[in-house]
Amino acid sequence: MKTIEIGGVKLGPDRMPVICAPITAGSIVEIMHHAEKIADSPADIVEFRADWLDDTGFLNSNTVDAALRTIRNILPGRPVLFTLRTMKEGGKADVRDDEYVEIAEAAADSGYIDAIDLEFSRECVSSGLLPSLMRSKDIRTVLSFHDFTRTPSADEIIAHMNEMASCGADVIKTAVMPQSDSDLLSVLTASEQLKRTCETPFILISMSGQGVLSRVCGGQFGSVLTFASAGRTSAPGQLDADTTDMMLRALYRASRPPQKKFKMELTGRGNIVLGGFMGTGKSSSAEKIALYADFKPVEMDQIIEEKAGMTIPEIFSELGEKAFRDMETKLCRELSEESGLVISTGGGTLLRQENVDALKKNGVVFLLEAEPETVLARLEKSSVKRPKLEGHMNRGYISWLMKQRYDAYTSAADAVIYVDDLTPGGTAVRILSAAGLIPD
């Protein structure tokens, strides 16, 4: 299966499924309320269910544009999937084919959407007309099929999914209703086969309480996205986004390989670099490393504050984030010329490749990783102000920001230390033993 991107979010094999939270609201004011709830959730993508506007009589090109602009303003970092779910497939829209095409075009031309859901049962979709029109506008297509009455056999699901894939879809989606536990198994069986045979990333859901397991364990069987609510649910069986995120993280934690025992020789008197999310204990572990071994602790944030004569929140608000990031880059270059340091980076330092390259010139990067709830508990006790979390000091937002950073962090890391159960002293000992500086 290939990996595709929707607005920078990757969907594909061997990753945690993406969480998509739907906005189901019939007016702009309600849309605002719903979007604000999603802002503090771990949802990677937001789905705008425009059919809810049809329910209140407000569906037209202008309201679609205004609604999407509102969503973009409230949720700047989250890609938008546009959906006009028709009554036949469990939604609220009652539109002809020409109206369906008109609304889809208005959404695409708004410039605010990244992907669009297109119902395969519509002639304008299965003919390939609308998918190719969307592709020409650089919008990803999710071809979908819903059956709210029954679950077809695994073979039927697979055959239908392959037909949708052959239409040139970026993602294919099927959601069906189970009547028995074996219907849930049919969905998982179809997933397992598609995981091995289908090139196109897919989403397969068994709806209602009876199928709820598919929303949580679907990823293990190849499904790349799961819908979860922040506020109102949009389909039977949906769990809330925070619960889904916690369950997904627990599953992926259990299935990740055990922490590797690694050994690395620090070249000469190279530097130890500690990276990772806010609240993972980079500074306090650096202090302990300095206490146990002959390394000088360097706290990047503190040096930047001293040099600028301003606090970090002041730098962010008065000079802007880019100015702060440039100061970090300059400091990384300076520190790479020194030796025998244990460098505590800021939570965003490893996100710039040039910083990583500089720090690695004469250092080994240890990534400290913790769960969002650990980070939240630690940050709530800290007096340090974090502008990146201002107004969003909650688990959902922390998990979302962590996921945004995950790929950059892991590609920068020479080694990863899971710190949920470690004190700063324990983290220091792990690092020093990994670096061959104290015996195991």
Ligand code: S3P
């Ligand atoms: C930041 C983390 C902070 C500090 C700044 C930005 C980030 O460092 O550099 O507020 O983008 O994660 P800590 O990780 O030490 O909190």
